[in-house]
Amino acid sequence: MEELKKKWRKIEKKYGILIYTVLAIILLHVFSVTSLTTYLLAILAILLLYYFKQESLLPYILGGAIAALALKTVLGLILATDYPAVSVLTSSMLHDDTTEINHYKWLEENMGYNRSYIDSWPIKNGFDVGDLPIVQGSNEYKVGDVIVYEVPGQNIPIIHRIIKINPDGTYMTKGDHNSGLLPFETSVKKEQIKGRVIFIIPKLGYFKVIFHWIFGGM
Structure with missing residues (x-):
């Protein structure tokens, strides 16, 4: 296991930015992100993490995204829909004094x-x-x-x-x-x-x- 970790660190040190950028783009695509701005900002965030020597955070960030995707996929199968959970972005269904x-x-x-x-x-x-x-x-x-x-x-x-x-x-x-x-x-x-x-x-x-x-x- 330690040997594998050492090999991964060497690969990550040499190709880390490319690997994580590609993974981020794939995840954004899977999550149906269509905004070009979002893609560019995600890539910029990865570059900034590397610049500030915080690349060790990237596996956790991407791991969280993958876990969220897995949960969405499982819920989608159970509930028979591509949209098992949808965040409300507008007040069009709000009940108030109107x-x-x-x-x-x-x-x-x-x-x-x-x-x-x-x-x-x-x-x-x-x-x-x-x-x-x-x-x-x-x-x-x-x-x-x-x-x-x-x-x-x-x-x-x-x-x-x-x-x-x-x-x-x-x-x-x-x-x-x-x-x-x-x-x-x-x-x-x-x-x-x-x-x-x-x-x-x-x-x-x-x-x-x-x-x-x-x-x-x-």
């Missing part, structure tokens, strides 16, 4: 739903920036479900509520906090949907929020 107008009144006036029906929906109290919804894949979705879906041209998934199932089988969604529909919400196809939110872990997604604020979208 909820009465933007959520209840809007649904009553535009969809004809009454309050008791609306309150019977899952995740009825919404969620806030930094929360971590746990998502489960499904073959069927119903009105009231909070779903995670992709929108072409956007690199951040949408986490909104189904408010109507259209005659053609597509879904209309809306953020509880929003005062109206966004252009892409009137006809969400089933193949865009990654799953429904089954419960919320408060504030556990703040690491991703901070990462997003600093480095841009993932």
